[in-house]
Amino acid sequence: MNSANQTPVIELKNTSRSFGCQKILRDISIKIHQGETVALIGESGCGKSVTMKLMMSLLLPDQGNVYWNGKHISEQSDKDLSRERLRFGYLFQGAALFDSMTVFENIAFGLRQNTKMSDKEIKDIVQEKIRDVGLTVSVKNKKPAELSGGMKKRVGLARALAMSPEVMFYDEPTTGLDPIMSDVINELIIQTRQQRQVTSVIVTHDMKTVQKVADRVIMLYPLSRLSEGEPQIIFEGTTKEAFQTNDPRVSQFITGEARERLQELMEV
Amino acid sequence: MANSNNSMSISNKQKTTFIHEIGRLTIFVVEAFGDITLFTLEMFRWLFTRIPRSSIIFSTMYHVGVLSLPVVIITGGFIGMVLAVQTYDQFSMMHMETRLGAVINVSLVKELGPVLAATMLAGRIGSSMAAELGTMRVTEQIDALKALGANPIQHLVVPRFLACLFMVPLLTAIADLTGVLGGWFIGSFIMGIDSFHYWFHSEYYVTAYDVLGGLLKSIFFGSAIALIACHRGFNCGAGAEGVGKAATESFVLSFIAILTIDFFLTFIINTGYYIIWPSPVSLM
Numbered sequence: 001m002n003s004a005n006q007t008p009v010i011e012l013k014n015t016s017r018s019f020g021c022q023k024i025l026r027d028i029s030i031k032i033h034q035g036e037t038v039a040l041i042g043e044s045g046c047g048k049s050v051t052m053k054l055m056m057s058l059l060l061p062d063q064g065n066v067y068w069n070g071k072h073i074s075e076q077s078d079k080d081l082s083r084e085r086l087r088f089g090y091l092f093q094g095a096a097l098f099d100s101m102t103v104f105e106n107i108a109f110g111l112r113q114n115t116k117m118s119d120k121e122i123k124d125i126v127q128e129k130i131r132d133v134g135l136t137v138s139v140k141n142k143k144p145a146e147l148s149g150g151m152k153k154r155v156g157l158a159r160a161l162a163m164s165p166e167v168m169f170y171d172e173p174t175t176g177l178d179p180i181m182s183d184v185i186n187e188l189i190i191q192t193r194q195q196r197q198v199t200s201v202i203v204t205h206d207m208k209t210v211q212k213v214a215d216r217v218i219m220l221y222p223l224s225r226l227s228e229g230e231p232q233i234i235f236e237g238t239t240k241e242a243f244q245t246n247d248p249r250v251s252q253f254i255t256g257e258a259r260e261r262l263q264e265l266m267e268v
Numbered sequence: 269m270a271n272s273n274n275s276m277s278i279s280n281k282q283k284t285t286f287i288h289e290i291g292r293l294t295i296f297v298v299e300a301f302g303d304i305t306l307f308t309l310e311m312f313r314w315l316f317t318r319i320p321r322s323s324i325i326f327s328t329m330y331h332v333g334v335l336s337l338p339v340v341i342i343t344g345g346f347i348g349m350v351l352a353v354q355t356y357d358q359f360s361m362m363h364m365e366t367r368l369g370a371v372i373n374v375s376l377v378k379e380l381g382p383v384l385a386a387t388m389l390a391g392r393i394g395s396s397m398a399a400e401l402g403t404m405r406v407t408e409q410i411d412a413l414k415a416l417g418a419n420p421i422q423h424l425v426v427p428r429f430l431a432c433l434f435m436v437p438l439l440t441a442i443a444d445l446t447g448v449l450g451g452w453f454i455g456s457f458i459m460g461i462d463s464f465h466y467w468f469h470s471e472y473y474v475t476a477y478d479v480l481g482g483l484l485k486s487i488f489f490g491s492a493i494a495l496i497a498c499h500r501g502f503n504c505g506a507g508a509e510g511v512g513k514a515a516t517e518s519f520v521l522s523f524i525a526i527l528t529i530d531f532f533l534t535f536i537i538n539t540g541y542y543i544i545w546p547s548p549v550s551l552m
Contacts, residue, residue: 053411056415058411058414058415078419082414082417082419083417085414085415085417086416086417088415089415090411090412090415092408092411092412093408094407094408096407096408096409096411096412097409097412098409098412099403099404099407099409109416109418110416110417113416113417113418114416114417159416160415163416163417
């Protein structure tokens with residue numbers, strides 16, 4: 001494929017980000033091309049979710065630049081940025097449903113906020129999205145507190161999909177779910193991609209998700225375990241390459257082995 | 269390597285002096301002021317750019333105003349009654365008990381009503397707003413708003429600011445009213461002061477300027493409560509501890525802000541009074 005020659009849908013160029021005195025990301029450069037599904041993997045705290053929030057401009061980098069379709073985001077006004085951001089859908093780790101609203105109001109939120117659609121049109125779209133994620137329409141009057149973890153994730157997905165995004169971000173979509181529900185979510189991600197040519201970025205620890213859904217894998221390593229000057233992205237390649245790599249740090253994560261970490265535990 | 273790092277950090281700690289601490293505190297205070305000022309300016313920008321849907325504003329006003337009525341009525345009523353009990357003996361010794369209404373009512377409308385009602389509301393509304401917005405931040409709901417094309421300040425802060433701006437003065441007026449009635453009830457029915465003289469002296473001494481001055485203060489108190497609570501909520505730390513801290517900080521900072529604003533506004537309002545009416549009214 002000639003994706004390398006195309007303008008990337010999203011590009012992070014030499015981005016760094018700290019929170020207080022703690023540096024989370026250092027000099028990260030990533031390109032996401034149209035139509036591909038990229039899995040961001042790595043240990044907890046290595047900066048995967050922060051990377052994804054930088055891509056969506058929910059956070060801004062301390063250093064470096066973020067480009068959407070080749071356009072520098074800091075050159076855009078807040079209004080343009082807000083409008084451009086609607087091309088992206090985001091499934092949050094805990095679904096981030098608005099507690100005070102019903103399922104219907106949650107899914108309709110983006111449509112009411114950004115379009116002039118009639119109530120009838122919004123109602124039709126909400127019901128279609130509820131069905132798309134495998135829920136019954138009767139769930140629409142429930143509050144998020146009345147839903148199970150899997151249902152919340154699916155409502156979160158329906159809310160993100162209601163705006164028909166070109167790019168979907170999934171932040172740990174299967175974390176905390178039982179194996180069957182995890183597979184349901186994986187299938188929904190695949191189904192979303194099949195229905196429309198959606199570009200997807202998935203942050204996950206679940207290797208089944210990576211194997212089933214991703215075209216490409218990027219692995220980040222925690223800065224605390226790297227010396228000065230070592231690149232934070234320790235692997236970038238196809239899913240097949242990720243599962244066959246000889247790099248011990250990558251294979252250790254993929255196979256889920258503690259190895260020398262047990263020793264560190266003893267020393268503490 | 270690790271040892272040398274440890275020894276370095278220890279030697280760095282040893283170099284920290286009282287002057288360093290003052291410097292750190294100064295930077296913290298300047299940063300905090302700068303941050304809340306930018307937050308306030310951003311809120312005003314959205315207030316004049318795009319007002320939220322009326323259903324959101326009215327729902328917030330209901331939560332801030334109507335649901336705070338019981339606590340404000342109780343606070344106002346008891347302040348008036350306590351003032352009557354506390355001042356009766358002194359005024360009775362000077363045979364001036366009929367002037368009790370003047371003292372109680374002027375204290376209520378100028379100072380105690382607005383300040384104590386605002387303090388109660390900083391606890392009831394401010395802490396709840398900080399905790400609610402803090403929880404929204406911790407659970408990524410504020411990020412979700414941004415992701416769905418809404419501006420969190422326009423969507424969350426502007427309605428809360430408007431609700432406090434309009435509701436806190438109304439609630440203060442109700443606290444003033446219940447306080448006046450509470451003081452009259454104790455003065456007339458328990459202490460036996462003649463109602464006619466009680467109200468006659470009240471009417472003579474309490475001016476519309478005093479009432480309006482008190483309500484003007486409450487507009488500033490309401491604005492400060494909303495801005496501080498929303499700012500603390502938006503900058504909430506992680507987890508349940510962060511949410512709890514945001515709620516506590518919101519109340520403490522609002523209380524300090526109420527007292528500080530009260531001092532400066534009292535000064536300005538009193539100066540204005542003496543400019544308009546140079547000779548003060550006497551109790552005698």
